[in-house]
Amino acid sequence: MLILNIKLFCSYMPQFNIWILFSFHLADIISTVEFNYSGDLLATGDKGGRVVIFQREQEGNNRSHSRGEYNVYSTFQSHEPEFDYLKSLEIEEKINKIRWLPQQNAAHFLLSTNDKTIKLWKISERDKRAEGYNLKDENGRLRDPFRITSLRVPVLKPMDLMVEASPRRIFANAHTYHINSISVNSDHETYLSADDLRINLWHLEITDRSFNIVDIKPANMEELTEVITAAECHPNQCNVFVYSSSKGTIRLCDMRASALCDRHSKFFEEPEDPSSRSFFSEIISSISDVKFSHSGRYMMTRDYLSVKVWDLNMESRPVETYQVHEYLRSKLCSLYENDCIFDKFECCWNGSDNAIMTGSYNNFFRMFDRNTRRDITLEASRESSKPRAILKPRKVCTGGKRKKDEISVDSLDFNKKILHTAWHPKENIIAVAATNNLYIFQDKIN
Amino acid sequence: MLSRGVKRKLEDDEEIMAAETSGAFDSSSSLPYPQQRQLVLNMCLSKLQSCHMKVEPSLHRSVLLANTLRQIQEEMRQEGGESTLAAIYDGSSCTYNGGNPPATPAHNPELHSLLLESPVYPNNSSVTDNTMSSSVSAILREAGFVEDVNPAPACLGCSDSEELCFSSSPSYENDGDEQPVDSRSSDSLFGSFEISNSTSYLTDLALDDIFEDIDTSMYDSSDFSTVMSFPVPRSPVSSSEDTMKSFPTCISPSSNGIQICITDLNDLDHIMEILVGS
Numbered sequence: 077m078l079i080l081n082i083k084l085f086c087s088y089m090p091q092f093n094i095w096i097l098f099s100f101h102l103a104d105i106i107s108t109v110e111f112n113y114s115g116d117l118l119a120t121g122d123k124g125g126r127v128v129i130f131q132r133e134q135e136g137n138n139r140s141h142s143r144g145e146y147n148v149y150s151t152f153q154s155h156e157p158e159f160d161y162l163k164s165l166e167i168e169e170k171i172n173k174i175r176w177l178p179q180q181n182a183a184h185f186l187l188s189t190n191d192k193t194i195k196l197w198k199i200s201e202r203d204k205r206a207e208g209y210n211l212k213d214e215n216g217r218l219r220d221p222f223r224i225t226s227l228r229v230p231v232l233k234p235m236d237l238m239v240e241a242s243p244r245r246i247f248a249n250a251h252t253y254h255i256n257s258i259s260v261n262s263d264h265e266t267y268l269s270a271d272d273l274r275i276n277l278w279h280l281e282i283t284d285r286s287f288n289i290v291d292i293k294p295a296n297m298e299e300l301t302e303v304i305t306a307a308e309c310h311p312n313q314c315n316v317f318v319y320s321s322s323k324g325t326i327r328l329c330d331m332r333a334s335a336l337c338d339r340h341s342k343f344f345e346e347p348e349d350p351s352s353r354s355f356f357s358e359i360i361s362s363i364s365d366v367k368f369s370h371s372g373r374y375m376m377t378r379d380y381l382s383v384k385v386w387d388l389n390m391e392s393r394p395v396e397t398y399q400v401h402e403y404l405r406s407k408l409c410s411l412y413e414n415d416c417i418f419d420k421f422e423c424c425w426n427g428s429d430n431a432i433m434t435g436s437y438n439n440f441f442r443m444f445d446r447n448t449r450r451d452i453t454l455e456a457s458r459e460s461s462k463p464r465a466i467l468k469p470r471k472v473c474t475g476g477k478r479k480k481d482e483i484s485v486d487s488l489d490f491n492k493k494i495l496h497t498a499w500h501p502k503e504n505i506i507a508v509a510a511t512n513n514l515y516i517f518q519d520k521i522n
Numbered sequence: 523m524l525s526r527g528v529k530r531k532l533e534d535d536e537e538i539m540a541a542e543t544s545g546a547f548d549s550s551s552s553l554p555y556p557q558q559r560q561l562v563l564n565m566c567l568s569k570l571q572s573c574h575m576k577v578e579p580s581l582h583r584s585v586l587l588a589n590t591l592r593q594i595q596e597e598m599r600q601e602g603g604e605s606t607l608a609a610i611y612d613g614s615s616c617t618y619n620g621g622n623p624p625a626t627p628a629h630n631p632e633l634h635s636l637l638l639e640s641p642v643y644p645n646n647s648s649v650t651d652n653t654m655s656s657s658v659s660a661i662l663r664e665a666g667f668v669e670d671v672n673p674a675p676a677c678l679g680c681s682d683s684e685e686l687c688f689s690s691s692p693s694y695e696n697d698g699d700e701q702p703v704d705s706r707s708s709d710s711l712f713g714s715f716e717i718s719n720s721t722s723y724l725t726d727l728a729l730d731d732i733f734e735d736i737d738t739s740m741y742d743s744s745d746f747s748t749v750m751s752f753p754v755p756r757s758p759v760s761s762s763e764d765t766m767k768s769f770p771t772c773i774s775p776s777s778n779g780i781q782i783c784i785t786d787l788n789d790l791d792h793i794m795e796i797l798v799g800s
Contacts, residue, residue, distance in 0.1 A: 164789050356562075
């Protein structure tokens with residue numbers, strides 16, 4: 077049940093204007109959020125295998141406050157739960173990732189994937205209907221041909237807009253392990269899919285085979301110490317892609333070098349700080365997301381406590397490091413015990429690559445301005461967002477005297493985690509998924 | 523107090539102890555380092571052992587847990603010092619160097635005494651003994667490392683019994699080298715490779731059409747050792763649904779040691795529930 081919710085005004089951000097908040101309550105936990113190339117469509121996938129697409133209201137609407145509002149455009153069931161009989165295990169229908177294809181005609185295409193199967197969906201509009209058939213009557217029943225005395229030409233009449241989603245390709249049976257990433261290549265013909273140990277390259281038209289381009293499975297599985305955690309194609313160079321690992325390393329590969337890209341072209345790793353070594357050092361260094369900047373010059377990685385920006389030309393260390401919630405470093409054992417240390421946070425760039433955003437706990441999310449080095453913490457929740465209320469920047473108290481409005485580390489709710497966020501490719505509009513709720517923050521045009 | 527994650531935890535003395543002390547671990551590091559390490563070790567093991575779920579366990583998580591476990595064990599090993607190096611090596615290193623279940627503490631009196639000497643929680647000393655002595659690799663296998671199935675030699679060794687591969691087999695030689703396979707299991711290992719090669723040859727031919735309704739493309743050719751353990755249905759006309767459903771009942775302990783090692787009786791019950799329920 078989707079409930080279009082209240083519109084609110086939010087606080088002033090140093091580098092952004094006033095924000096308007098829209099929130100939607102979805103039926104299930106949101107597992108992925110993605111804007112399309114123009115930003116007019118926003119797709120969400122959930123744990124129940126459903127995809128809900130929101131569309132931005134077109135300009136030209138007289139009511140200024142509804143201009144640019146996002147409303148539900150289409151809902152469909154992308155994946156169903158399956159059962160693997162050979163292994164006696166269920167295959168979850170949860171949508172792990174959605175990636176849009178660049179628009180080439182009136183229809184929209186997106187790829188959605190669960191743990192094992194990738195599907196290409198076509199979303200098309202129908203707003204006209206043919207009427208006046210000769211062989212069928214208005215209800216679609218066949219007419220008796222002998223009763224037809226005259227011929228007429230069917231005419232197209234407008235009808236209520238209907239948005240249809242149909243699966244055009246199903247890319248199945250190529251992954252033994254759980255798919256964690258898909259990424260459309262800049263050639264718009266191929267895409268890659270990555271699971272824990274392998275990366276496959278697909279052609280969008282061909283479903284019965286794919287090329288394996290990375291395989292890190294050891295001959296003896298008991299020697300396995302590292303898995304692939306994320307992969308992405310370069311935004312401009314169709315031969316380049318990167319993949320990150322559970323050991324905090326990123327490998328950049330060039331597909332021109334060889335068919336099997338087991339040997340990387342570049343290897344990005346920051347040397348470990350020996351003073352901060354703990355039992356959990358490896359776990360918190362595991363990279364949960366990797367994203368190229370729109371320019372293609374930089375890439376950003378998210379590990380448990382920080383976000384790092386890397387220059388592709390420098391492999392030895394990142395050029396920028398942003399601490400997301402350093403106050404959790406002293407709580408790692410508890411977070412390990414309740415499994416929160418395995419949470420996989422995503423990160424995203426804004427359209428001009430000068431700001432980055434990522435999520436945290438207690439429904440907090442953080443934005444960093446790369447130029448001014450300023451950062452802000454906001455909370456995505458309906459309780460603190462009354463109509464016309466100002467959404468204050470939040471602050472976590474790390475020790476000592478707790479100021480008013482600060483929240484102490486021990487009061488944070490670790491069940492309320494923001495793992496998925498997305499930034500509009502051109503404007504200051506962000507989508508934040510907090511469990512079942514989708515929040516859209518929008519720049520109010522003055 | 524930090525709120526817990528969504529997952530339910532096993533009600534265990536160990537868990538409660540861990541829960542009470544993890545707070546102490548975090549807040550002031552008041553625990554001495556060896557106790558901290560022991561706490562993390564215990565949590566690691568309990569997480570690995572509880573990896574049995576209806577849904578396939580996450581390989582990423584299992585790998586991270588196993589690495590943490592190895593790191594701690596390596597540290598404990600080094601702390602043992604030069605004198606007991608050989609003993610510890612036999613006892614623990616072999617567990618994650620090719621799947622040899624190590625000798626029990628009884629075979630390594632020095633290791634046993636070392637464990638008792640190190641400051642551990644009274645409740646957990648028995649756990650430590652068991653975990654150090656029993657095959658860590660068996661735990662890793664159970665956590666799903668061999669989903670893709672290159673048959674592990676140790677598991678093939680216990681295909682004769684339906685038990686999980688926890689207890690170490692005294693027939694394995696610990697010569698201190700990293701000798702992963704003994705002769706008996708290496709035969710089985712290579713034997714299964716032969717089968718897998720011939721199977722992949724078959725599927726490469728146009729005989730594909732005959733077996734069209736069987737979905738074998740999910741598995742690599744190296745994985746066919748698992749598939750080949752099941753009787754291939756003769757009649758291609760039978761619906762794939764029925765064919766697939768008959769597989770679980772065809773699991774015979776002798777022919778498919780890997781599946782039995784990984785699938786315990788609870789899972790078989792679960793399968794039956796699903797079949798009966800559907």
